[in-house]
Amino acid sequence: MKMLFAALLLFALLYPVYVVHKQTLGSHEKIEKSPAEWGAEYEDIEFKTEDGLMLKGWWVPNGSAKAVLLLHGNGGSRNGFTSGVFELGKWYHDQGYNVMMADLRAHGESEGERITFGVKESKDMLAWIEELDPKKRYSWTVHGFSMGAVTALMMKEKEPARFEKVVADAPWIDFGMLAKQELWRRANLPPLLYGYVGFVAKNFFGLDFKEADNKERCKKLCKERVLYIFESEDTLVTKSQRTLLKELCPDAYIVEFEGIGHVEAFKLDQKSYTKLLTRFLNI
Numbered sequence: 444m445k446m447l448f449a450a451l452l453l454f455a456l457l458y459p460v461y462v463v464h465k466q467t468l469g470s471h472e473k474i475e476k477s478p479a480e481w482g483a484e485y486e487d488i489e490f491k492t493e494d495g496l497m498l499k500g501w502w503v504p505n506g507s508a509k510a511v512l513l514l515h516g517n518g519g520s521r522n523g524f525t526s527g528v529f530e531l532g533k534w535y536h537d538q539g540y541n542v543m544m545a546d547l548r549a550h551g552e553s554e555g556e557r558i559t560f561g562v563k564e565s566k567d568m569l570a571w572i573e574e575l576d577p578k579k580r581y582s583w584t585v586h587g588f589s590m591g592a593v594t595a596l597m598m599k600e601k602e603p604a605r606f607e608k609v610v611a612d613a614p615w616i617d618f619g620m621l622a623k624q625e626l627w628r629r630a631n632l633p634p635l636l637y638g639y640v641g642f643v644a645k646n647f648f649g650l651d652f653k654e655a656d657n658k659e660r661c662k663k664l665c666k667e668r669v670l671y672i673f674e675s676e677d678t679l680v681t682k683s684q685r686t687l688l689k690e691l692c693p694d695a696y697i698v699e700f701e702g703i704g705h706v707e708a709f710k711l712d713q714k715s716y717t718k719l720l721t722r723f724l725n726i
């Protein structure tokens with residue numbers, strides 16, 4: 444009986460370690476497209492992060508003072524198979540923007556094993572933009588999807604003057620709410636174990652869940668030029684997250700696309716999506 448109890452206890456302690464390990468692994472894939480498909484000239488660019496990872500991306504110049512950084516979500520890449528971020532790059536380029544597209548750490552052709560829910564990703568992108576645009580020649584917009592949207596919000600919080608506008612498509616607001624939901628859905632871990640999972644993430648993997656939370660961040664950015672886009676059928680970033688954002692920031696510019704799932708609004712309704720972007724970007 445004691446051995447059985449000890450085995451169950453050991454499993455209870457170690458299973459969350461395995462879950463955090465699995466759920467924070469990145470997703471590498473070959474980049475199959477290039478901006479040459481838009482008929483545009485472009486540069487393959489790369490950047491070495493503070494912790495020594497080589498990140499890959501594109502710079503697509505357009506000769507204007509406007510620039511946009513496009514950020515895919517967790518499990519994505521510059522290919523944009525889910526969100527359509529690759530095709531969105533063409534749209535921005537057609538509007539006269541210089542376009543920067545990057546594979547976040549542990550994604551696409553960038554190095555790295557593990558995601559950090561926007562924490563290190565935002566530091567990577569801030570440093571990369573500083574290297575790319577040290578004289579601050581460009582007026583920057585950041586447009587991100589899901590984890591990329593959270594990364595964009597973190598960048599805006601850290602350097603508000605550097606980024607004129609942010610488009611955040613399907614960002615989580617309450618990370619704890621999201622994590623509890625997904626721990627149960629993906630690993631059958633009950634919400635009461637969230638504290639222990641957070642302890643495991645911080646002490647075994649160097650991930651601080653508090654840094655990934657967006658509640659205070661969204662309150663801080665309430666008066667900034669941020670467009671929040673949500674999809675009504677999103678089962679990851681649920682209606683509760685959207686409701687919370689409205690409570691935290693009654694003045695937030697929020698648009699919800701009906702009948703569409705997580706980060707699929709641009710791909711499934713490009714006409715309405717780009718009309719919304721045109722209005723927001725020209726305010």
